[in-house]
Amino acid sequence: xxxxxxxxxxxxxxxxxxxxxxxxxxxxxxxxxxxxxxxxxxxxxxxxxxxxxxxxxxxxxxxxxxxxxxxxxxxxxxxxxxxxxxxxxxxxxxxxxxxxxxxxxxxxxxxxxxxxxxxxxxxxxxxxxxxxxxxxxxxxxxxxxxxxxxxxxxxxxxxxxxxxxxxxxxxxxxxxxxxxxxxxxxxxxxxxxxxxxxxxxxxxxxxxxxxxxxxxxxxxxxxxxxxxxxxxxxxxxxxxxxxxxxxxxxxxxxxxxxxxxxxxxxxxxxxxxxxxxxxxxxxxxxxxxxxxxxxxxxxxxxxxxxxxxxxxxxxxxxxxxxxxxxxxxxxxxxxxxxxxxxxxxxxxxxx
Amino acid sequence: xxxxxxxxxxxxxxxxxxxxxxxxxxxxxxxxxxxxxxxxxxxxxxxxxxxxxxxxxxxxxxxxxxxxxxxxxxxxxxxxxxxxxxxxxxxxxxxxxxxxxxxxxxxxxxxxxxxxxxxxxxxxxxxxxxxxxxxxxxxxxxxxxxxxxxxxxxxxxxxxxxxxxxxxxxxxxxxxxxxxxxxxxxxxxxxxxxxxxxxxxxxxxxxxxxxxxxxxxxxxxxxxxxxxxxxxxxxxxxxxxxxxxxxxxxxxxxxxxxxxxxxxxxxxxxxxxxxxxxxxxxxxxxxxxxxxxxxxxxxxxxxxxxxxxxxxxxxxxxxxxxxxxxxxxxxxxxxxxxxxxxxxxxxxxxx
Numbered sequence: 001x002x003x004x005x006x007x008x009x010x011x012x013x014x015x016x017x018x019x020x021x022x023x024x025x026x027x028x029x030x031x032x033x034x035x036x037x038x039x040x041x042x043x044x045x046x047x048x049x050x051x052x053x054x055x056x057x058x059x060x061x062x063x064x065x066x067x068x069x070x071x072x073x074x075x076x077x078x079x080x081x082x083x084x085x086x087x088x089x090x091x092x093x094x095x096x097x098x099x100x101x102x103x104x105x106x107x108x109x110x111x112x113x114x115x116x117x118x119x120x121x122x123x124x125x126x127x128x129x130x131x132x133x134x135x136x137x138x139x140x141x142x143x144x145x146x147x148x149x150x151x152x153x154x155x156x157x158x159x160x161x162x163x164x165x166x167x168x169x170x171x172x173x174x175x176x177x178x179x180x181x182x183x184x185x186x187x188x189x190x191x192x193x194x195x196x197x198x199x200x201x202x203x204x205x206x207x208x209x210x211x212x213x214x215x216x217x218x219x220x221x222x223x224x225x226x227x228x229x230x231x232x233x234x235x236x237x238x239x240x241x242x243x244x245x246x247x248x249x250x251x252x253x254x255x256x257x258x259x260x261x262x263x264x265x266x267x268x269x270x271x272x273x274x275x276x277x278x279x280x281x282x283x284x285x286x287x288x289x290x291x292x293x294x295x296x297x298x299x300x301x302x303x304x305x306x307x308x309x310x311x312x313x314x315x316x317x318x319x320x321x322x323x324x325x326x327x328x329x330x331x332x333x334x335x336x337x338x339x340x341x342x343x344x345x346x347x348x349x350x351x
Numbered sequence: 352x353x354x355x356x357x358x359x360x361x362x363x364x365x366x367x368x369x370x371x372x373x374x375x376x377x378x379x380x381x382x383x384x385x386x387x388x389x390x391x392x393x394x395x396x397x398x399x400x401x402x403x404x405x406x407x408x409x410x411x412x413x414x415x416x417x418x419x420x421x422x423x424x425x426x427x428x429x430x431x432x433x434x435x436x437x438x439x440x441x442x443x444x445x446x447x448x449x450x451x452x453x454x455x456x457x458x459x460x461x462x463x464x465x466x467x468x469x470x471x472x473x474x475x476x477x478x479x480x481x482x483x484x485x486x487x488x489x490x491x492x493x494x495x496x497x498x499x500x501x502x503x504x505x506x507x508x509x510x511x512x513x514x515x516x517x518x519x520x521x522x523x524x525x526x527x528x529x530x531x532x533x534x535x536x537x538x539x540x541x542x543x544x545x546x547x548x549x550x551x552x553x554x555x556x557x558x559x560x561x562x563x564x565x566x567x568x569x570x571x572x573x574x575x576x577x578x579x580x581x582x583x584x585x586x587x588x589x590x591x592x593x594x595x596x597x598x599x600x601x602x603x604x605x606x607x608x609x610x611x612x613x614x615x616x617x618x619x620x621x622x623x624x625x626x627x628x629x630x631x632x633x634x635x636x637x638x639x640x641x642x643x644x645x646x647x648x649x650x651x652x653x654x655x656x657x658x659x660x661x662x663x664x665x666x667x668x669x670x671x672x673x674x675x676x677x678x679x680x681x682x683x684x685x686x687x688x689x690x691x692x693x694x695x696x697x698x699x700x701x702x
Contacts, residue, residue, distance in 0.1 A: 017408060229353055
């Protein structure tokens with residue numbers, strides 16, 4: 001009854017989403033602060049009669065607001081049901097035989113490849129756990145590349161100048177996807193570069209900086225030819241992936257940039273304090289520009305750290321079977337949540 | 352820069368969605384009545400803080416409520432971002448080399464085939480514009496079949512006994528998808544048959560009977576093995592396609608079945624009145640169990656009828672290039688909207 005491609009699938013495994021709220025949940029990089037108060041206003045003012053009609057399949061208003069943020073055109077913007085869907089459409093549209101990504105990076109990349117029958121070339125991080133742009137550019141015969149910047153699970157960040165240098169050398173008939181899911185936490189977005197590099201697609205999400213993981217909304221920015229290809233793909237899969245209310249909430253969140261920047265600044269400040277204190281009790285901490293830290297206990301293996309913390313009511317993420325399985329990824333929560341984490345992380349018996 | 356599969360795509364073309372509200376919009380089978388008042392309550396009571404967390408990837412509560420309606424288990428229910436996405440996942444999971452569908456039927460079916468590289472066998476309707484189950488079962492070497500019941504654009508309905516007879520003869524290692532998008536308008540659902548036929552998947556939507564086209568929510572019912580295959584597919588494409596608020600709205604709408612049945616009864620009554628009056632002014636009207644009529648003017652071709660009505664502020668849907676291009680599909684609106692349509696449809700100069 002099942003297709004061979006179904007049997008071949010290796011599904012993505014998201015972090016645990018326990019329904020009970022006992023845990024300090026530092027495992028899926030959610031924002032500890034609520035979304036903009038403007039979101040509440042959208043719900044209050046929304047006329048439910050609108051639900052009877054299909055939503056705008058072009059997400060016109062949302063794309064106009066997103067384009068304004070970066071002084072580009074709406075034809076340079078695509079909106080989808082979370083950046084996961086946007087990435088999936090991009091893999092369909094731009095990659096065929098093979099593509100390259102860093103390893104480890106976002107673990108959905110090889111899953112998309114598997115879904116569409118694309119060979120994935122997994123390029124190891126360098127000795128400092130950073131993405132090697134040189135190694136990615138030497139990945140051989142591929143149709144393009146995806147780069148998470150900052151990278152997950154490490155949090156490492158590539159400076160914009162280095163991205164420009166990479167794009168200048170990269171073949172201009174191959175698409176470069178920059179996954180900027182975590183760009184709001186101290187990095188500098190490369191969206192403006194789409195004018196200079198028509199093969200550059202920048203993907204962003206409302207899940208992290210905008211604190212709207214529950215809403216499922218993602219964007220892509222690129223040359224209108226790339227954006228047209230994403231629309232063409234969407235229209236062969238699901239014509240209306242973004243619901244009417246989500247479009248309006250996205251507009252409200254995007255217009256309240258001050259709020260978004262304020263909560264991101266708080267998270268960055270908590271991250272820096274947490275990194276210093278973790279290092280102070282002997283952990284190895286990878287420098288991060290994201291809303292999480294990738295860190296290793298001086299003596300205890302990652303899987304064990306995950307297990308002990310879980311017993312103590314704190315959920316972090318452990319990536320088993322990868323080269324970096326000595327590490328855990330710790331989402332930055334509120335200061336209070338991180339104090340609770342730090343208290344456990346620094347305990348004598350942990351060592 | 353683009354994949355060959357992108358170049359090959361023939362995207363689905365949805366009906367027009369003009370943003371201005373001047374038109375009497377009878378072209379995309381939307382419900383003319385607002386959704387249940389319980390939907391308003393969900394928005395009023397929703398805590399926006401919830402948006403910061405990822406939604407339940409299993410849609411647990413929604414699937415429990417849906418299962419209760421049909422006295423089956425939650426493991427027999429899948430939820431997706433509109434029935435379009437549910438169907439897309441089903442095509443991926445169950446069809447590989449070839450599948451069969453009636454023609455004309457929902458025009459997204461061949462689009463999914465094109466997207467996944469499945470050959471589609473298009474089986475003509477019979478002389479009464481009904482789906483021929485016999486012809487579908489003789490469609491040769493296919494992995495399965497999809498049947499829209501009632502069918503679109505015709506509105507024709509297959510009695511449950513005939514579906515049972517078809518399923519009893521059909522090879523039990525091939526999946527039969529019943530697309531019940533329009534089942535709420537006088538048909539009898541076949542969901543209960545999933546216990547008897549483990550190769551039956553029934554797909555439904557909140558867009559029509561529940562008046563929630565703007566929300567993007569669809570369900571599939573089937574044996575837990577089929578449902579498991581849909582989850583496996585989703586987890587290789589987009590882990591969280593249904594947002595948190597949509598899940599709650601779906602629960603509220605599903606629990607207010609009385610309201611849904613009341614608006615559907617009104618639509619059925621308007622449909623029957625409209626069909627009689629259209630026939631009275633000479634149109635040929637296909638018997639319909641859906642929220643639309645497929646009808647032909649006695650002298651004027653479908654494309655021309657569409658154009659004239661559009662000029663007069665009424666949008667209906669015309670399917671060019673198909674065998675039935677003499678017809679137009681007219682969504683059933685309110686009584687007032689249908690009176691306006693009937694006034695134009697019966698005018699002397701139209702003939």
